[in-house]
Amino acid sequence: MTPAHGTLPIAGTRRTREELVRRLGAHRGRLAVALLTLLGGTAVTLATPPVLGGIVDTVVDGGGRGRITLLGLVLVLVAVVGAALAYVGGRMLVVLVQGVLAALREDVFESAVHLPARTLESSDSSDVVSRVTRDVEAVSEAASDVLPDVTGASFTIGLSLVGLAVLDVRLALAGLICLPVHILATRQFLARSHLVYGDIRRLESTRGQSVIEAVHGAETIRTYRTQDRHLGELAAHSELAIARQRDGVRLRNRFTGLLNAAEFLGLAAVLVTGFVLLGSGAVSVGAATAAALYFHRLFGPVGALLGSLDDIQRATAGLSRLVGITDLGRDSDSDRDGVVGDRDGDRRISAAGPRHRPAIDVKGVSFSYDGSRHALRDVSLHVPPGTSLALVGASGSGKSTLAHLIAGLGEPDRGEITTGEAGDARTPSRYLVTQEVHLFGGTLADNLRIARPTAGDDELRRALHEAGADWALESEAGLDTDLGAGGTPLDEGSVQHLALARVLIADPDVVVLDEATAQSGPQPRAPLRTALERATRGRTSVIVAHRLEQARDADRILILRHGEVAEQGTHDELLASAGEYAALWTAYTGTAAGTGGAAPP
Incomplete structure (x- = not known):
């Protein structure tokens, strides 16, 4: 060719x-x-x-x-x-x-x-x-x-x-x-x-x-x-x-x-x-x-x-x-490795068997899109089974690149990324939701079944309820409500809410959320916060933090700067170290309070 x-x-x-x-x-x-x-x-x-x-x-x-x-x-x-x-x-x-x-x-x-x-x-x-x-x-x-x-x-x-x-x-x-x-x-x-x-x-x-x-x-x-x-x-x-x-x-x-x-x-x-x-x-x-x-x-x-x-x-x-x-x-x-998905950024690597809580290990990973400028350089981290990791950093720091590699979309130039422990009988299923939203033409059920085509109607309704997206069923047509061109219009925040509900339908072992509430506006709506929390509960998760309270709620935080690890630790540890994250948190909470918004508790 x-x-x-x-x-x-x-x-x-x-x-x-x-x-x-x-x-x-x-x-x-x-x-x-x-x-x-x-x-x-x-x-x-x-x-x-x-x-x-x-x-x-x-x-x-x-x-x-x-x-x-x-x-x-x-x-x-x-x-x-x-x-x-x-x-x-x-x-x-x-x-x-x-x-x-x-x-x-x-x-x-x-x-x-x-x-x-x-x-x-x-x-x-x-x-x-x-x-x-x-x-x-x-x-x-x-x-x-x-x-x-x-x-x-x-x-x-x-x-x-x-x-x-x-x-x-x-x-x-x-x-x-x-x-x-x-x-x-x-x-x-x-x-x-x-x-x-x-x-x-x-x-x-x-x-x-x-x-x-x-x-x-x-x-x-x-x-x-x-x-x-x-x-x-x-x-x-x-x-x-x-x-x-x-x-x-x-x-x-x-x-x-x-x-x-x-x-x-x-x-x-x-x-x-x-x-x-x-x-x-x-x-x-x-x-x-x-x-x-x-x-x-x-x-x-x-x-x-x-x-x-x-x-x-x-x-x-x-x-x-x-x-x-x-x-x-x-x-x-x-x-x-069996990746399937839809165009609003969801990607799942399916595997047979029940869900478990695998660990994620990133060892010496470097990656470049063009072969010359590194998007990631010698990144190493460990996410224990069933815990959450928040990625924080300025635009272009490599957060999304690292998240996509962990989700299985691409291979690092150097180093390795593994999920699960040695001797695991199968590869854990991984699922990615990005900030890029897309509503497909078709019914509400069609849009939800992108995550798992065999899901029954009751499973779809249950996932919407658990994700706090009951509003999607308010129409008389319910799951048969037409969406997209010629159907019921939805704003980008609502479409992203459906993307988070799909996580519950897919039920993966590992979930990667790349600014998955970025389309909700300056202040995330309560239902989206609920959906985000529900999507990560009981799963090993990696979250590209759109807001610092998402990092605060994670088990561990990793700060990236120009593709390299600058800091990592818990929220309290990073505040105590008075480093880059502490400065970001101080500026973030001060800005929120100074503009009349509610500072994160």
Whole structure:
């Protein structure tokens, strides 16, 4: 696979072909039936030119009306049977291929959502979006619209050439005069089109990334008045994408022009050859007519076959990008250790067996996102079974990075992180809730069952009650209440409350909370504090403290500074040491009291 800068890997042509053959090969029986049906439909329509030639000969010879009527009925029968077989075969092929694509889409999506955070953060976010939307769409359109036409066109071309040869080999040879032009046009197109369409996809992804960054940083852009610079960057990316799209249009136009020239050259050769053979008595008028019709009916299939190379190349470029995602997902299977989750930041590493209270040991852990600047450096800590640890530090100190590593999302560059004691029969289950909230379209039950799809309705209601989220059941629809777009709107604090309720549904051994009440506003609501306390009760837990009272309530506290451990101990120990934490606590309680808020007791 070839990774581009700022993007995820792209599978090579050979690897993409292998994956396509593998997926289609799993349905070889259905594929053979579909292709044979299409071939049968094409073979039936092969009778049309000879029948028309027979009508011409009948008229020239002064044959009776009855024979002409009979041949006309044969034409109708051929058309009906051929169209029916072509429709059935094409539908069978589309259903089969769409089923294969559906499985591919599921694999791509599953691989994308399970990719390690380190991988995603090293790539443009729009690259993933582009692959699971535009690339899937390109492949799907090609499978639905192009594949049946290409297959039928290939059969038509082959059988029509056979028909020409049966009439007279010289007529078939005359038609082949267009072949060098076709070969020239096709080779020129294939030599450049894959590169052009790959560049178009990459440039569109870059343009999308600049839009995403501008939207996310809109307030910052307005604050620093850098609108013109960002618009200029977006315009530059757009101009590059448009310029490459123009290259694609010129390539297609040149290809189409050569195809038209080849068609007319071949038809002229067949007509001239037929005229000469007719003058020498080698063929009849009907045979010469049938030959011209055979070649003329090649116009559509040849144009469809070669013209579809445009769509096929776009689909191939998209398929290579999709296979790149699935291959990357397979490569990281051993690293992610069964991680499943949802996009609002919940992640669970599931394990069979009852929950227990494991210890967490972090030994000499260092980690870097870009390979040069350390986010963590030689961090060591111990969380005894069933206790809680609060991580405190300034923004960028490494709190979230350490929390995500403890949750199992990624591996440290050096050192190790273990959960449980030596000789444990299984790996403890771990669950992460971050401050990033997302409400999925669907019902309340759908949003809760993200944590555990097999959870029953009673379990969901019990979890909401224990988390203090009874408000979610106040609607008459209860668990069937529609949420998200078009449903009941929820603020970010409420969505985060549901995320904490999911912890109770998942019932993990280890829970990691990365500022899990950050969306509740300056003062956390009492129900959220209740949910946070309930989510950590009886579990080994790591909490990235959004407020210092969360650190005060933890069993132990670890202070991070620039990715290194600055202090650690209990709340009382750290206050007594009069160090960095004590200064933070004094400033925090003084600010709370000075602003009229209630200082933490």
